[in-house]
Amino acid sequence: xxxxxxxxxxxxxxxxxxxxxxxxxxxxxxxxxxxxxxxxxxxxxxxxxxxxxxxxxxxxxxxxxxxxxxxxxxxxxxxxxxxxxxxxxxxxxxxxxxxxxxxxxxxxxxxxxxxxxxxxxxxxxxxxxxxxxxxxxxxxxxxxxxxxxxxxxxxxxxxxxxxxxxxxxxxxxxxxxxxxxxxxxxxxxxxxxxxxxxxxxxxxxxxxxxxxxxxxxxxxxxxxxxxxxxxxxxxxxxxxxxxxxxxxxxxxxxxxxxxxxxxxxxxxxxxxxxxxxxxxxxxxxxxxxxxxxxxxxxxxxxxxxxxxxxxxxxxxxxxxxxxxxxxxxxxxxxxxxxxxxxxxxxxxxxxxxxxxxxxxxxxxxxxxxxxxxxxxxxxxxxxxxxxxxxxxxxxxxxxxxxxxxxxxxxxxxxxxxxxxxxxxxxxxxxxxxxxxxxxxxxxxxxxxxxxxxxxxxxxxxxxxxxxxxxxxxxxxxxxxxxxxxxxxxxxxxxxxxxxxxxxxxxxxxxxxxxxxxxxxxxxxxxxxxxxxxxxxxxxxxxxxxxxxxxxxxxxxxxxxxxxxxxxxxxxxx
Numbered sequence: 395x396x397x398x399x400x401x402x403x404x405x406x407x408x409x410x411x412x413x414x415x416x417x418x419x420x421x422x423x424x425x426x427x428x429x430x431x432x433x434x435x436x437x438x439x440x441x442x443x444x445x446x447x448x449x450x451x452x453x454x455x456x457x458x459x460x461x462x463x464x465x466x467x468x469x470x471x472x473x474x475x476x477x478x479x480x481x482x483x484x485x486x487x488x489x490x491x492x493x494x495x496x497x498x499x500x501x502x503x504x505x506x507x508x509x510x511x512x513x514x515x516x517x518x519x520x521x522x523x524x525x526x527x528x529x530x531x532x533x534x535x536x537x538x539x540x541x542x543x544x545x546x547x548x549x550x551x552x553x554x555x556x557x558x559x560x561x562x563x564x565x566x567x568x569x570x571x572x573x574x575x576x577x578x579x580x581x582x583x584x585x586x587x588x589x590x591x592x593x594x595x596x597x598x599x600x601x602x603x604x605x606x607x608x609x610x611x612x613x614x615x616x617x618x619x620x621x622x623x624x625x626x627x628x629x630x631x632x633x634x635x636x637x638x639x640x641x642x643x644x645x646x647x648x649x650x651x652x653x654x655x656x657x658x659x660x661x662x663x664x665x666x667x668x669x670x671x672x673x674x675x676x677x678x679x680x681x682x683x684x685x686x687x688x689x690x691x692x693x694x695x696x697x698x699x700x701x702x703x704x705x706x707x708x709x710x711x712x713x714x715x716x717x718x719x720x721x722x723x724x725x726x727x728x729x730x731x732x733x734x735x736x737x738x739x740x741x742x743x744x745x746x747x748x749x750x751x752x753x754x755x756x757x758x759x760x761x762x763x764x765x766x767x768x769x770x771x772x773x774x775x776x777x778x779x780x781x782x783x784x785x786x787x788x789x790x791x792x793x794x795x796x797x798x799x800x801x802x803x804x805x806x807x808x809x810x811x812x813x814x815x816x817x818x819x820x821x822x823x824x825x826x827x828x829x830x831x832x833x834x835x836x837x838x839x840x841x842x843x844x845x846x847x848x849x850x851x852x853x854x855x856x857x858x859x860x861x862x863x864x865x866x867x868x869x870x871x872x873x874x875x876x877x878x879x880x881x882x883x884x885x886x887x888x889x890x891x892x893x894x895x896x897x898x899x900x901x902x903x904x905x906x907x908x909x910x911x912x913x914x915x916x917x918x919x920x921x922x923x924x925x926x927x928x929x930x931x932x933x934x935x936x937x938x939x940x941x942x943x944x945x946x947x948x949x950x951x952x953x954x955x956x957x958x959x960x961x962x963x964x965x966x967x
Contacts, residue, residue, distance in 0.1 A: 403784040404746045409454040412671045424461035427452045427671040432469040433514035435478035438723040440708045446742040447673040449527045456793035464529040470511035471534040473617045474499045493616030497535040521726035525735045526792045539650045546662045550606045553694050558604035560690045561596050564682035597655040609633050609652035613640035661688035665697025673702040705747040712756025732852040740789035763806035800845040809849035811947030814863045815955040826955045830898040874966040885965050901950035
């Protein structure tokens with residue numbers, strides 16, 4: 395990536411800063427960037443920004459020839475906080491597990507996975523592979539239960555008074571309620587809740603003083619425990635469980651069934667891993683929240699806070715239908731069923747992290763694909779702007795190479811219209827697609843996959859039944875009989891031109907040209923307001939005769955899909 399793009403490309407700017415900072419803090423070592431994900435339920439498209447922001451920066455650093463590690467911490471040792479809505483195979487009986495580590499909660503009924511955390515990690519792991527995200531996974535359950543953080547835990551307990559003093563600066567301050575510029579949509583409300591880590595307690599409230607460590611109970615496995623005493627010399631820790639009444643005394647220097655409270659755990663990990671860059675969501679970035687407090691607590695572990703932006707919400711357009719059935723916000727896996735990885739990467743790459751944006755599950759996806767295809771054409775002919783070229787390059791390929799792509803990327807809206815009309819019938823679909831450009835016909839559906847499959851998934855899962863296209867079986871004799879001479883003449887003109895215009899471009903010229911000829915103009919005439927009105931009226935007539943509605947897929951595509959013989963029959967030839 396040329397340095398000249400740095401002015402216009404947010405990824406390059408962050409890469410410059412991160413490389414400089416890494417050389418200052420840890421010269422000669424790989425650059426470390428980090429993300430954290432909580433598999434407490436479906437990991438949604440808002441959470442994906444937590445991964446894509448450092449991924450894009452790490453990938454740029456790799457392209458420049460530097461060694462870089464992108465850590466993804468699975469916060470699978472966090473407590474199970476609540477039963478998420480709309481998860482299949484999960485009912486209120488799961489509430490009995492609240493307070494246990496996510497890896498100790500059973501997976502939803504019917505899942506092949508060992509536990510709750512593994513179940514929700516699996517879909518994200520698959521999506522990240524498809525998106526070309528290279529990372530080093532870290533299970534916090536493994537880290538804590540193996541004793542990897544033992545020295546850090548003992549250190550935090552020795553310095554509990556210092557940690558308490560830092561936290562105390564914020565306990566009485568109420569963070570001002572941020573005024574939203576606009577009403578939050580359902581995706582933003584869901585994202586605002588985050589993993590819940592930002593809202594977890596900081597270890598205060600125990601009768602015997604402040605302790606930054608919480609054991610999971612030896613009997614019921616829940617974290618509803620209170621530390622009643624701790625001896626720095628012997629590391630003997632006594633606790634009682636308010637859930638089941640169990641009490642025990644353990645040696646913390648040998649005990650691996652507990653974790654540091656979130657506001658101490660996060661900065662401890664920054665120091666432990668040497669993290670240089672990690673973005674944070676709005677829920678972690680307000681005054682007195684984890685990121686701000688962590689910036690001071692990290693010093694206790696002889697570390698430095700990472701640099702990194704606060705990232706804005708990712709909204710969804712057209713999710714109402716999905717949320718009513720599912721009870722949640724769509725996940726990356728949901729998005730990848732209806733769009734190719736390149737398009738999803740591009741949505742995250744082209745907006746600065748502090749800019750919110752929406753991911754389309756409704757008709758808007760067709761416009762997004764049109765925009766992407768236009769960008770691809772500009773890249774090919776060299777007319778693209780530097781920032782757009784950078785976003786495209788980051789979407790289409792990683793440092794490891796180009797992402798698998800559709801060999802012949804026909805317009806998404808055309809593919810969607812064709813599978814809508816054919817109900818996904820392969821032979822019919824191939825017949826229509828091969829007619830789009832008779833000079834260079836599609837000879838196999840593999841040429842237009844996976845984009846064709848994504849368009850088909852969109853039609854079948856996101857377009858309501860009443861908006862699907864159903865071609866008439868028989869002519870509308872009543873409407874045909876009611877036409878005046880002009881209406882009949884316009885249909886005759888269209889039918890006469892079918893054979894000589896049987897391609898996507900040819901039929902486009904024909905359907906727009908008929909009203910021009912009817913008005914005594916040439917088919918090449920520039921449209922006037924009166925002509926546009928006549929064209930709209932002609933199009934509405936064709937739609938009514940073909941699909942019994944006043945609108946539908948683009949007419950040239952529809953005519954090709956219906957086939958010349960059936961068009962003639964339905965238009966009364």
